[in-house]
Amino acid sequence: MAWTWFHQFGSPRWFYEKTTAWMPWLFALSIILLIVGSAWGLGFAPSDSKQGNSYRIIFIHVPAAFLALAGYYIMAISGAIGMIWKTKVSYLVMRSAAPIGAVLTFVSLFTGAVWGKPTWGTWWVWDARITSMLILFFLYLGVMALQNAFNHEESANKASAILALVGTVNIPIIYKSVDWWYTLHQPATIKFTEDSTIDPSMKYPLLLMVVAFYVLYATVLMMRTRTEIIARERKSKWVKEMATAS
Amino acid sequence: MHPARKQRLYIVLFIVAFASIAIGLIVFALRQNLDLFYPPSKIAAGEAPLETHIRAGGCVLPGSVVRSTTNLDVEFEITDGPAKVKVYYSGILPDLFEEGEAAVVSGKLNPEGHFMATQVLAKHDENYTPPEVADLAGEGADHQKTCEVISYDS
Numbered sequence: 001m002a003w004t005w006f007h008q009f010g011s012p013r014w015f016y017e018k019t020t021a022w023m024p025w026l027f028a029l030s031i032i033l034l035i036v037g038s039a040w041g042l043g044f045a046p047s048d049s050k051q052g053n054s055y056r057i058i059f060i061h062v063p064a065a066f067l068a069l070a071g072y073y074i075m076a077i078s079g080a081i082g083m084i085w086k087t088k089v090s091y092l093v094m095r096s097a098a099p100i101g102a103v104l105t106f107v108s109l110f111t112g113a114v115w116g117k118p119t120w121g122t123w124w125v126w127d128a129r130i131t132s133m134l135i136l137f138f139l140y141l142g143v144m145a146l147q148n149a150f151n152h153e154e155s156a157n158k159a160s161a162i163l164a165l166v167g168t169v170n171i172p173i174i175y176k177s178v179d180w181w182y183t184l185h186q187p188a189t190i191k192f193t194e195d196s197t198i199d200p201s202m203k204y205p206l207l208l209m210v211v212a213f214y215v216l217y218a219t220v221l222m223m224r225t226r227t228e229i230i231a232r233e234r235k236s237k238w239v240k241e242m243a244t245a246s
Numbered sequence: 247m248h249p250a251r252k253q254r255l256y257i258v259l260f261i262v263a264f265a266s267i268a269i270g271l272i273v274f275a276l277r278q279n280l281d282l283f284y285p286p287s288k289i290a291a292g293e294a295p296l297e298t299h300i301r302a303g304g305c306v307l308p309g310s311v312v313r314s315t316t317n318l319d320v321e322f323e324i325t326d327g328p329a330k331v332k333v334y335y336s337g338i339l340p341d342l343f344e345e346g347e348a349a350v351v352s353g354k355l356n357p358e359g360h361f362m363a364t365q366v367l368a369k370h371d372e373n374y375t376p377p378e379v380a381d382l383a384g385e386g387a388d389h390q391k392t393c394e395v396i397s398y399d400s
Contacts, residue, residue, distance in 0.1 A: 046376030050342060055374060084254045120367045121340030127282040165258060166265040173273065182281040182303060184350055189372040198374040 010087025012229040013238050019222055026219040033212035041205035048202075057115045059206060062190070063213035065108035068136060069171050071101040071217060075143065076168045079161030089225070091157040092232065094164065095147055096224035100217065102140035109133055120184060128177035129185035132170060139167040283350050289359070290329035296355050302331060303350040303369060305393035311345055324349060324361075335363040342368035346393050 008014045041059035048055040075097035082090035112130070113123045124130065143160045150156035178187045190196045196203055233239045247255070273280070283303035284294045294300055304324035311322040318337055322345075323330045333351050343349055343366060353363035 046378070049375050049377040049379070049381075051370070058374070080258045083258055084251050119340070119342055119370050121343075122365070122367055125282065125367065128280050162261060165261045168262060169266045169269045173269075180280075181277070182283050182285065184282055184303075184367060184369055186370050186372045189374060197372045199376055199379055201376060202374050 006085075007087065010085065010089050012088050012092070012233055013236075015089050016226055016229050019226060023219075023222065023226075026215065026222065030212060030216040030219045033208065033215055037205055037209040037212045041202075041209055045202050045205050046199070051119060054115060054118050057111050058189075058202075059209045061108055061111040061115065062206060063210045064104045064111065065133070066210055067213045067217050068101055068104040068108055068133075069174060070214075071097055071104060071221075072136065072139070072164075072171055073168065074221070075101060076161075076164040079157075079164045082157060083161050088232075089229070091161070092228040093221065093225050094143075094157070094161060096221055096228055098140050098143040098147065098160075100220055100224065102137060102144065104217075105133065105137040105140060109137065125184050127183040127185055128181045129174065129183050132174040132177050135170055136167075136174060139163070139170060143167075283352075285326040286324055286331040287326050287329040289331050289355065289361075294355055296357055299352070299354060301350055301352040302333075302355075302361055303348065304331070305348050306343070306345050308345040324351065331359070331361050333361040333363050333366075335366050337366070339366055340368040342370060344368075348393055 009018075038059065042056055045056070045059075047053050075094050078090040078093040078097065081087060082094060109130070112133075116125070117123050143164050146160040146163055147156050150159065177183060178185050189198050190203070190206070198206065230239060283301035286302065286304045288294055289302055294302070302324060304326045307323040307325050307330060311320065313320050319334070320336070320339065321332065321334050323332050325331075335351065335353075348369035348371065350367045350369050351361060351363040352365045352367070353361055355361055
């Protein structure tokens with residue numbers, strides 16, 4: 001039966017026990033990738049002909065923004081799976097993804113402001129890209145707030161899953177905003193359909209940082225989900241046995 | 247798939263589709279207001295309101311920047327190819343402001359069609375090149391691609 005693994009992953013105990021072995025590997029891999037990527041990007045990549053060294057914020061700004069968008073889909077899709085199949089773990093993944101996404105969105109807004117001041121001459125401008133990114137930040141905060149606004153867990157999960165699903169509309173808008181409207185924010189540098197407009201000596205460390213952020217995201221998401229599982233199942237027999245065994 | 251699950255799947259798809267259509271219509275209705283700035287050709291065509299706080303954006307016409315010798319006053323022209331607009335500004339320009347580069351100015355349009363700017367922002371492009379590569383490519387490659395394709399003769 002093809003659905004077996006799917007339902008197994010939906011079981012908190014199975015998920016927790018399976019991922020225990022993965023955690024140290026994921027953790028080590030994300031640290032290594034982050035160190036190599038930052039050293040390469042901040043120390044060895046050449047400076048930009050016009051911006052000098054201030055462009056180096058790209059190595060944090062772009063990966064954080066990538067994951068802020070991708071993380072939203074992860075949150076919304078796990079919310080949808082929770083609504084359709086009512087598997088226990090998927091709502092816990094959704095709940096864990098919201099604060100991580102909020103932090104990443106904040107990081108990309110903050111690094112963008114720090115970069116904007118010397119480059120554009122302003123910290124903040126209400127253009128389509130920056131405003132839609134701010135809306136994404138509020139959507140993440142909204143999901144977190146809804147999650148805590150209900151006493152009954154199932155209503156809380158359902159309400160925040162619906163908000164997460166409605167908010168998915170914002171993701172393509174953020175992504176395409178720089179092409180659809182006149183914005184101060186420049187269009188995408190890394191392009192999937194044509195040549196990227198960045199020198200290879202800067203592109204490879206940037207791509208490495210994107211991969212590093214993906215692995216870091218997976219690690220933190222899994223860590224948070226495992227904590228949620230333990231907190232939720234604290235009265236169950238297998239958690240008690242594990243706690244007394246260690 | 248279990249019928250109950252299938253029904254819930256349809257509900258999820260309905261939520262996403264409905265929200266997309268609703269927000270798509272809102273964005274479509276507001277599409278003009280979502281632009282951060284007016285291009286010079288729209289200002290020349292009279293589409294931009296006078297004496298109202300607006301933004302204009304375009305490439306700084308090479309050779310048009312005139313700086314005052316006694317104070318921070320500066321005047322320059324921005325263009326998008328078909329039209330150009332004269333901009334007056336008093337203040338410090340951002341580091342990336344240069345002739346042949348894109349800029350966004352905010353301020354008011356006076357009845358003569360001149361732009362009295364209260365703020366000048368440099369618009370960066372999506373290109374990143376090390377200084378050596380930019381030197382090799384020659385003088386023209388230093389400018390933004392969006393501004394390169396504009397012919398400044400008109």
